[in-house]
Structure formats: C-alpha cells, structure tokens
Amino acid sequence: MKFRHAVAAVVTMLVMSAASAQSTAPAKPSSAAAPAGAEARPGGDAAHDPATPGMPTATQATATTPSGEAGAAAKPGDATAGQAKAAVCGACHGMDGNSTDPQYPRLAGQSEQYIAAQLADFKSGKRMNPIMQGFAQPLSDQDMHDIGAYFATKSSLPGVADQAFVEQGQTLYRQGDADRGIPACMACHGPDGRGNPGPHYPQLTSQHAQYVESRLKALRDMDPAQAGPHAKPMVEVAKKLDDKDIAAVASYIEGLHANEPTPAVAPASP
Structure with missing residues (x-):
C-alpha cells in the first residue's frame, strides 16, 4: 500500500514538473525577423534608387541565390496568377505596367527574369529602397516570377523624346x-x-x-x-x-x- 502511494506521488510530481516547465519556458522573441529596411547596409539611400512604394513586411524571408536573384527552385512564371499578385503594384506602376508618374518605372513588356531579379535584390537589400524592400519582403521566389510574367505580357506605351x-x-x-x-x-x-x-x-x-x-x-x-x-x-x-x-x-x-x-x-x- 505504501509502495502504491509512493509511486502515485512520484507520478504527480513528474506531471506537475512538466506543466511548470511548459508554463515557464521562455517565449520565442516576436521580433525574430527585422522589419523592412532594418537590415539595410550602411550608406543605403532611397533617394539613390527611385522605385515603387511599399507593402507590409514578412516575418520570414524566402531563400535567394547568392546573387540575390529569384531562387532556382521557382517554376516559370504564371501570368494569370501574377495578375492578382501584381494588383498592388498598379497604384504606382499602372495596372498594365504603364505608369503615368515618371518617377515610377514602366514595367510593361519588361522581362520576367529582370523583374524577378530586381524584386529579389530589393528583398535581400542588395538594391536599396526601404519602400520597395517592404513590398518585396512577403514575396516568394514564385511570386516574383509570376508578377514578372504578368508584366511581360503587356505592351509599353510610346513616349516622346525632347x-x-x-x-x-x-x-x-x-x-x-x-x-x-x-x-x-x-x-x-x-x-x-x-x-x-x-x-x-x-x-x-x-x-x-x-x-x-x-x-x-x-x-x-x-x-x-x-x-x-x-x-x-x-x-x-x-x-x-x-x-x-x-x-x-x-x-x-x-x-x-x-x-x-x-x-x-x-x-x-x-
């Protein structure tokens, strides 16, 4: 009888110890990922890289190749999927990639590869612009290629030279x-x-x-x-x-x- 009581006491202590360990375990820091622009390298200046304004920052970065380009694992871009993903880009670049404000580049007709590479560079901080970095942070490699594929299907409108x-x-x-x-x-x-x-x-x-x-x-x-x-x-x-x-x-x-x-x-x- 005493043996049973002793076993029960040990089990109870183990359960309570486990529960206590769970409740006192330190929480993972909520700021594991730096906000957009926090990892900008010294000397970065947004004025030196005019580009489109931004989007919320992701808390988990997508891996990129050493060159900062979209990862090799990404499939060829899907223009149909890219149309929905590029909707937010339209505010500055135009829904068809023909921006009306000359401070924002026209993306219509630009190649998928170039757009995906630039988005990856913004995300990694290789190309410095805190606003575009914020846009790029939530994007996966596939997102970047899809957006690039969408704008590649559009035609740029003619401009006029002085x-x-x-x-x-x-x-x-x-x-x-x-x-x-x-x-x-x-x-x-x-x-x-x-x-x-x-x-x-x-x-x-x-x-x-x-x-x-x-x-x-x-x-x-x-x-x-x-x-x-x-x-x-x-x-x-x-x-x-x-x-x-x-x-x-x-x-x-x-x-x-x-x-x-x-x-x-x-x-x-x-």
Missing part, C-alpha cells in the same frame, strides 16, 4: 563614345531597346526619361564593389557619363519605340 536631345542621345545609344570608353547602349539593350532577358539587361524602350536619368545617376554614384554582377557593367559605364550625357540618352530612350507588328486590315468590301 528634340533638343535626340542627336546626342542617339549617338550615345547607337554608337557610344570610343574616345571616352563608353560603349553603345544598344550593344546590351538592343537596337529597339528590348533588352536581353538572359543576362538580365532590362528593356528600355519608352521608359520615362526622369526615371532613366535618376537610375543612371544612382549607378554613377554607386561603389562598384557593392554592385552585383549584373549591375557592375552599368556602374562602370555610368561613371563615364556627365549630366548632359545622361539627360540626352534618357530622353532618347523615352522616345525609342520598339517596332510592333501592324495587324493586317482586311480590304473594305466593294
């Missing part, structure tokens, strides 16, 4: 300046500004001159050591451009229109 800048802008875009070591823009971005999705050279055609100018100046001021492999060539080029060069080529790019196929029109019936 005639005063056309001659100089066209020369820089199509020929560069060999004496100053400036390559032709079209060598990477194409004669019609369509870009090259493989090495992540963005589409430039019809992009707002104001946005292009801001980005070129930001690249000119960037430390090449902090630039990623895809941005570094542009950092080197931008450092050779003066303000007049940048204004001219930015204006020319806005007026650069890709040749769109003209649909055949059936002749009118006699």
Whole structure:
C-alpha cells in the first residue's frame, strides 16, 4: 500500500514538473525577423534608387541565390496568377505596367527574369529602397516570377523624346563614345531597346526619361564593389557619363519605340 502511494506521488510530481516547465519556458522573441529596411547596409539611400512604394513586411524571408536573384527552385512564371499578385503594384506602376508618374518605372513588356531579379535584390537589400524592400519582403521566389510574367505580357506605351536631345542621345545609344570608353547602349539593350532577358539587361524602350536619368545617376554614384554582377557593367559605364550625357540618352530612350507588328486590315468590301 505504501509502495502504491509512493509511486502515485512520484507520478504527480513528474506531471506537475512538466506543466511548470511548459508554463515557464521562455517565449520565442516576436521580433525574430527585422522589419523592412532594418537590415539595410550602411550608406543605403532611397533617394539613390527611385522605385515603387511599399507593402507590409514578412516575418520570414524566402531563400535567394547568392546573387540575390529569384531562387532556382521557382517554376516559370504564371501570368494569370501574377495578375492578382501584381494588383498592388498598379497604384504606382499602372495596372498594365504603364505608369503615368515618371518617377515610377514602366514595367510593361519588361522581362520576367529582370523583374524577378530586381524584386529579389530589393528583398535581400542588395538594391536599396526601404519602400520597395517592404513590398518585396512577403514575396516568394514564385511570386516574383509570376508578377514578372504578368508584366511581360503587356505592351509599353510610346513616349516622346525632347528634340533638343535626340542627336546626342542617339549617338550615345547607337554608337557610344570610343574616345571616352563608353560603349553603345544598344550593344546590351538592343537596337529597339528590348533588352536581353538572359543576362538580365532590362528593356528600355519608352521608359520615362526622369526615371532613366535618376537610375543612371544612382549607378554613377554607386561603389562598384557593392554592385552585383549584373549591375557592375552599368556602374562602370555610368561613371563615364556627365549630366548632359545622361539627360540626352534618357530622353532618347523615352522616345525609342520598339517596332510592333501592324495587324493586317482586311480590304473594305466593294
């Protein structure tokens, strides 16, 4: 009988000890993930990277490749899924990717690969902009590709170049300046500004001159050591451009229109 009482007492003590341990265990800190912008590297300045305003911060980051691009595990983007995910982007970039405010870039026709890579860079902090970092934080690699696929299906609306800048802008875009070591823009971005999705050279055609100018100046001021492999060539080029060069080529790019196929029109019936 005494033995039974002793066993019961031991069991009771074990149960109470377990319950006590659970109730006194330290809670996991609620601030495990830093808020958007908290991990920004020293020297980051949003004014040097004009981009779209932001979205709530996620508490769990999605893994990215060392280059900061969307992870290899992501499937090719789904434009239909991307349309819903890109709805929030429309406030600044336009629902079809044709922003009306020149401080926000046009995304219509931009390649899926480039958009996904830039979103990944914003998320990782490689490309500094606290507002866009907030937008990118909740996105998975797949989300980034889906959003990119959606905007890639859209057509950019034509812009207009300032005639005063056309001659100089066209020369820089199509020929560069060999004496100053400036390559032709079209060598990477194409004669019609369509870009090259493989090495992540963005589409430039019809992009707002104001946005292009801001980005070129930001690249000119960037430390090449902090630039990623895809941005570094542009950092080197931008450092050779003066303000007049940048204004001219930015204006020319806005007026650069890709040749769109003209649909055949059936002749009118006699």
